Amino acid sequence: MAERVRTGKRSGGWWGMWTLIVTEGSLFGYLLFAYFYLASQTEQHWPPTGLPILLIPGINTVILLTSSVFVWLCERCLASGRPRWSLASMATALMLGMGFVLIQLTEWQKKTFDMTTNLYGSLYFTITGFHMLHVLVGLVILMILLIWIALGYFDHRRYAAVTIGGLYWHFVDVVWLFVFSTLYLFPYLDST
Amino acid sequence: MSDVAPKPSDQRLERIPDIGCAPVGSSAERRLAELWETAPGWRGWLSTVDHKEIGLRYLGTAFIFLLMGGIEALIMRLQLARPDQTLLTPDQYNQLFTMHGVTMIFLYSLPVLSGFSNYLWPLMLGSRDMAFPRLNALSYWIFLFSGIFLYASFPLGQGPNAGWFNYVPFAGLEFNPGPNIDVYALGMVLLGISTTVGSINFVVTLFRMRAPGMSIDRVPILVWGTLTASVANIFAVPSVSLAFFLLWLDRNAGTHFFDVINGGKPMLWQHLFWMFGHPWVYAVVLPAMGIVSDALPTFCRRPLVGYSAVALSTMATMLLGFGVWIHHLFAAGLPTLAMSFFGATSMVISIPSAVAVFAWIATIWLGRPVFNTPFLFFAGFVLLFVIGGLSGVMTAAVPLDFQLNETYFVVAHLHYVLIGINVFPVVGGIYYWFPKFFGRMMNETLGKWSFWVMFIGFNLGFFPMHLAGLLGMPRRIYTYAPNMGWNTVNLVTSIGSFMFAAGILIFLVNVAVSLRRGSVSSANPWDAPTLEWATPSPPPAYNFAVIPLVASRHPLWEDRLAEGESRTSLNEGYLLMEGRETIGTTPLDAKPDIILKMPDDSYAPFFLGLFSALVFTGLLLDWRQFTVLMILASGLTLMAWLWPREILLQRIAGSEHAEAGDYG
Amino acid sequence: KDTAAPLNYFLHSAGPASSPTMVLGWVLTTVVAAVFLIITLLLTVALLRKRTVEDPQAIGPENQGMAWIYIGTGVSSCILFALVIYVLITLNTIANPTRTPALTLTVTGYDWWWKVEYEENDAARYFATANEIHIPVGEPVLVKLKSADVIHAFWVPLLAGKTQMIPGLVNRQWLEADVPGIYRGQCTQYCGLQHAHMGFEIVAQNPADFRKWLDEQRRDAAPSSALEVDTGKEFFMTHCSGCHSIRGLGAAGAHAPDLTHLTTRRLIAAGLLANTPENRIKWITHAQELKPGARMPSFALSSGEIAALSAFLSTLN
Numbered sequence A: 001m002a003e004r005v006r007t008g009k010r011s012g013g014w015w016g017m018w019t020l021i022v023t024e025g026s027l028f029g030y031l032l033f034a035y036f037y038l039a040s041q042t043e044q045h046w047p048p049t050g051l052p053i054l055l056i057p058g059i060n061t062v063i064l065l066t067s068s069v070f071v072w073l074c075e076r077c078l079a080s081g082r083p084r085w086s087l088a089s090m091a092t093a094l095m096l097g098m099g100f101v102l103i104q105l106t107e108w109q110k111k112t113f114d115m116t117t118n119l120y121g122s123l124y125f126t127i128t129g130f131h132m133l134h135v136l137v138g139l140v141i142l143m144i145l146l147i148w149i150a151l152g153y154f155d156h157r158r159y160a161a162v163t164i165g166g167l168y169w170h171f172v173d174v175v176w177l178f179v180f181s182t183l184y185l186f187p188y189l190d191s192t
Numbered sequence B: 001m002s003d004v005a006p007k008p009s010d011q012r013l014e015r016i017p018d019i020g021c022a023p024v025g026s027s028a029e030r031r032l033a034e035l036w037e038t039a040p041g042w043r044g045w046l047s048t049v050d051h052k053e054i055g056l057r058y059l060g061t062a063f064i065f066l067l068m069g070g071i072e073a074l075i076m077r078l079q080l081a082r083p084d085q086t087l088l089t090p091d092q093y094n095q096l097f098t099m100h101g102v103t104m105i106f107l108y109s110l111p112v113l114s115g116f117s118n119y120l121w122p123l124m125l126g127s128r129d130m131a132f133p134r135l136n137a138l139s140y141w142i143f144l145f146s147g148i149f150l151y152a153s154f155p156l157g158q159g160p161n162a163g164w165f166n167y168v169p170f171a172g173l174e175f176n177p178g179p180n181i182d183v184y185a186l187g188m189v190l191l192g193i194s195t196t197v198g199s200i201n202f203v204v205t206l207f208r209m210r211a212p213g214m215s216i217d218r219v220p221i222l223v224w225g226t227l228t229a230s231v232a233n234i235f236a237v238p239s240v241s242l243a244f245f246l247l248w249l250d251r252n253a254g255t256h257f258f259d260v261i262n263g264g265k266p267m268l269w270q271h272l273f274w275m276f277g278h279p280w281v282y283a284v285v286l287p288a289m290g291i292v293s294d295a296l297p298t299f300c301r302r303p304l305v306g307y308s309a310v311a312l313s314t315m316a317t318m319l320l321g322f323g324v325w326i327h328h329l330f331a332a333g334l335p336t337l338a339m340s341f342f343g344a345t346s347m348v349i350s351i352p353s354a355v356a357v358f359a360w361i362a363t364i365w366l367g368r369p370v371f372n373t374p375f376l377f378f379a380g381f382v383l384l385f386v387i388g389g390l391s392g393v394m395t396a397a398v399p400l401d402f403q404l405n406e407t408y409f410v411v412a413h414l415h416y417v418l419i420g421i422n423v424f425p426v427v428g429g430i431y432y433w434f435p436k437f438f439g440r441m442m443n444e445t446l447g448k449w450s451f452w453v454m455f456i457g458f459n460l461g462f463f464p465m466h467l468a469g470l471l472g473m474p475r476r477i478y479t480y481a482p483n484m485g486w487n488t489v490n491l492v493t494s495i496g497s498f499m500f501a502a503g504i505l506i507f508l509v510n511v512a513v514s515l516r517r518g519s520v521s522s523a524n525p526w527d528a529p530t531l532e533w534a535t536p537s538p539p540p541a542y543n544f545a546v547i548p549l550v551a552s553r554h555p556l557w558e559d560r561l562a563e564g565e566s567r568t569s570l571n572e573g574y575l576l577m578e579g580r581e582t583i584g585t586t587p588l589d590a591k592p593d594i595i596l597k598m599p600d601d602s603y604a605p606f607f608l609g610l611f612s613a614l615v616f617t618g619l620l621l622d623w624r625q626f627t628v629l630m631i632l633a634s635g636l637t638l639m640a641w642l643w644p645r646e647i648l649l650q651r652i653a654g655s656e657h658a659e660a661g662d663y664g
Numbered sequence C: 001k002d003t004a005a006p007l008n009y010f011l012h013s014a015g016p017a018s019s020p021t022m023v024l025g026w027v028l029t030t031v032v033a034a035v036f037l038i039i040t041l042l043l044t045v046a047l048l049r050k051r052t053v054e055d056p057q058a059i060g061p062e063n064q065g066m067a068w069i070y071i072g073t074g075v076s077s078c079i080l081f082a083l084v085i086y087v088l089i090t091l092n093t094i095a096n097p098t099r100t101p102a103l104t105l106t107v108t109g110y111d112w113w114w115k116v117e118y119e120e121n122d123a124a125r126y127f128a129t130a131n132e133i134h135i136p137v138g139e140p141v142l143v144k145l146k147s148a149d150v151i152h153a154f155w156v157p158l159l160a161g162k163t164q165m166i167p168g169l170v171n172r173q174w175l176e177a178d179v180p181g182i183y184r185g186q187c188t189q190y191c192g193l194q195h196a197h198m199g200f201e202i203v204a205q206n207p208a209d210f211r212k213w214l215d216e217q218r219r220d221a222a223p224s225s226a227l228e229v230d231t232g233k234e235f236f237m238t239h240c241s242g243c244h245s246i247r248g249l250g251a252a253g254a255h256a257p258d259l260t261h262l263t264t265r266r267l268i269a270a271g272l273l274a275n276t277p278e279n280r281i282k283w284i285t286h287a288q289e290l291k292p293g294a295r296m297p298s299f300a301l302s303s304g305e306i307a308a309l310s311a312f313l314s315t316l317n
């Protein structure tokens, strides 16, 4: 059994991140379950303020997904030995992520209700708020990765942290698709 | 926790670990001890990441909670012993039964099993530690702090009082304005973090940390049980954390999830709670059933009958367990069709249990039982499990449950399963592994006494509860009238409860006496088959001087089982001593994959645990600035924890990003 | 029926909504007891059977004994499937009455008493009472279940299983009594301080008696005009009518049991006390000792007030 024991691509942290994603994914699953459950049981007009406007949130969705692409690109650049490019790519991703946050904040601002106004308001702000929290955590992670890339902590053979942190960011983005579909698209389905 | 060894050239990525021997006293062994041992004194105490130390702490803390919950129960039994008693006010009684349930379910039954698993997993799997030793420490600290948190308001007479499943709207602000429910809600979210972190650690440990050759069909059943429970927790815990969080928002931020007047739905709580609750009750028994499946064969002098069937049944139980939660809601007025479905699945879930029961009986039948104390507990457990399971089948019968629901019949069921399948295997497990933990045997005479007093007291106390239920006694009543026909059963129950408590007391005395005066134990006093018994008693800090190369399911019985040719190599294997190291293997067939650099002791887990508990304290007391400050402190602690260690050069201990998402 | 254990549904049942369940209970108990005995027997023999002494060091072979699992699990599965079918049949039997219910009434759970409403569709014939439900024998009765505050559960074990009363929802259950009698009911969902003392009674009567009772209940209160009664009434209107209603007197409180025909009820305070004049006074003066936390205060009354109030309440028939 004296075979060569070498670096596994999939470090413990990679496994750990996946399990975290599973449990966080379930969390969002239950949150959306709560939404659908309450929407199906309610006697109120749903959503009370009428169908949501799709334009800005739609653009914002694209922004978030694009940031995921740049995170992926950052990792690729590291792997192919182009740390400068990876740094730029990560910076772009970070900017896009922050852009998402800003646009989302203005979206919140525009709402005529808050989380205490009615049941829908509670759901809307809790779900998007929860997601926002994850985006912020994700941004902190990206920021730290950016610093570490800038400090030259990674090279083409060692960048597991970027893979793992990136995984989290992709998760945050994929979850947004579900949140977006639930809060913005589902009411259209429901109303026809 | 890294993939590579710290060598300055590119060679550091690939290295062939030395194979060799390291007998006790050799220089290699001394070096290992030096590497792995925790610093003495309070420093080591706060910073240790040794899974054995953490495991014992889990066990000890959980037992303290068992005693607290038990004393609460005994006070309740005094009140209920006779009709129309006035020992307790209704309010006191309500807080007592709520804290009793919360303590037993959340602070005793899972943590005690985490204790066993933390202690035993690396030893059983032939590893030097868990996958994430520091997360392990973190999960303990958060457990401890959340336990203290949940008890914070109890001494002030403001403890949680809405029952362990805390139905809204009774648990809402309107009917429960005090701090009690906020304590419960926040405490549960905090505890959920601990459970999640612990579960993640178990899952990754299983995938990464088995000794070479310990393929997935060779791991002990306890490992299967804990793995199944951990996977289940990863899926289920978010449900209850979310429910409690939404409740907390309702109470403190003015949202309307459960607020009936504004369209909130109390049924949402029932669903979210029990979608978690039912998987959870299996999570708190499957590892305990694993304890029996592993330890019973030792005393039967033969391997477990049907290893694969039992392992599969463990997972099948859990899988089905996600599809039965409605059986706690049969009285909620749901459509008949839904109830038919969930009633049927609740009965079908007995089939995997049947597999396990018959496997145990067959093991005893075909073996040559040695009637030592642990064996008595395990054999007694089988009987109690069957009684508890059968009463579960009765409650799963939907129309009958319309009657049984919320009566003492359910209380009887839950104690038979929880005490029968959790407490008995746990106490038996302590008798069994005590020599491994402390290097001393427990006293047999006291042991037999403790078993018989517990066994008789338990049945005397809890069997009559079935009758009380059939006589119509509702649960959660602080007193009852003398003309309801419940006087005798309650008196007997109270007497039995105290007898059971006396049995526990004997057990505790035995522990105390044996710790000092027990006869010194050899490495393998029971002649058991599994790897943990290949280490000295108690095991050294590094567990295995050389990582064993495993060739079968029963490494220490191989010669006598006359299995194939290959033999497990215990004395010769990977040495791995350039810092704290162990071997990582492939997920299924356990081929050596990487050298894992294990972290040193660290204060970070303690402080992260402390700060996150303080975050929750700040939320509870509505100290805004303090909360923000503590969140920052937690974040900084995390950063320090995660900062790439110089010694590893450019490698990042990526794993701990795991928490960054969770509470960063 | 005033049996020793009035909630004992295991041995007694009195209607088509509960009898099939009782039989199911017996069948399941028998099956379960049989399974238990068999397992106990197997376990005992396994423990105690004689073994030929061999090498004490020996370890039994691994791949053996699977027949135990196959047979045991196979037989168990068959039993379980049979039980599932039987259970589902029973569930269907009791899910709905065979005839449409002739009578519908609404019961609302309050902390910690029961409001009972009859004939909601007809404002003229509508009336509300508390803690004592009358039904005609031999007729299925539909009960609509509501809650005014937290979750309670409506349970008359001899007549039917329990159903939660959930705020914001109207649950339904039906029941039917085969024989006249008094059936005890109890709240079974934990609802706070006095969950223990949230009982009620169902009085099943012959249809004729029942109709008579309905007519009596529908009447307004008509206290005599004796002086003492009048003083008592006065006192009531100032101190009690904020919570209690009495039809015909203008007392319209809605937070407490209707007292229009108080004396016709067997028990007071949700099953806690027999409805005697002494107990009524005991209750009014010591509600918080008798039922700590109840939503009615204890009143400190002078002996004059006691006499007047007592006289007044006694006229509420």
Ligand code: HEA
Pocket: B281, B282, B284, B285, B327, B328, B346, B347, B349, B350, B353, B354, B357, B385, B386, B387, B388, B389, B390, B392, B393, B395, B396, B397, B401, B404, B405, B406, B410, B413, B414, B417, B418, B421, C035, C039, C075, C076, C077, C079, C080
């Ligand atoms: C701790 C672990 C645990 C376990 C293992 C179980 C196991 C089971 N439970 Fe239990 N249950 C609880 C803990 C547990 N339960 C708790 C805590 C509550 C109450 C919560 C509360 O309200 O506070 C509860 C409540 C509860 C209810 C709700 C009752 C009510 O509130 O009205 C129901 C209903 O279906 C139920 C069913 C079952 C079933 C069918 C099993 C099955 O898994 C049992 C399977 C095992 C066997 C059947 C025995 C072995 C099998 C054989 C020997 C084969 C032969 C058998 C036959 C042919 C029948 N349980």
Ligand code: HEA
Pocket: B066, B067, B069, B070, B071, B073, B074, B076, B077, B097, B098, B100, B101, B102, B104, B105, B108, B109, B162, B163, B164, B165, B411, B414, B415, B418, B419, B422, B423, B474, B475, B476, B477, B478, B497, B498, B500, B501, B502, B504, B505
């Ligand atoms: C692991 C879980 C567990 C365990 C071990 C126990 C143990 C006990 N439980 Fe409990 N119980 C629950 C889980 C558990 N329970 C749950 C989940 C509920 C539902 C709560 C709810 O409705 O919300 C419940 C509810 C419950 C009730 C119903 C309350 C009600 O509905 O009104 C009662 C009533 O008798 C009771 C009694 C007991 C007793 C007497 C013990 C005994 O086993 C306790 C034994 C005592 C000890 C372990 C103490 C140790 C001994 C000493 C310190 C020795 C010294 C003392 C003397 C000898 C005097 N329990």
Ligand code: CUA
Pocket: C109, C112, C151, C152, C153, C187, C188, C189, C190, C191, C192, C194, C195, C196, C198
């Ligand atoms: Cu109402 Cu319990």
Ligand SMILES: [Cu+2]
Pocket: B277, B278, B281, B324, B325, B327, B328
């Ligand atoms: Cu369950």
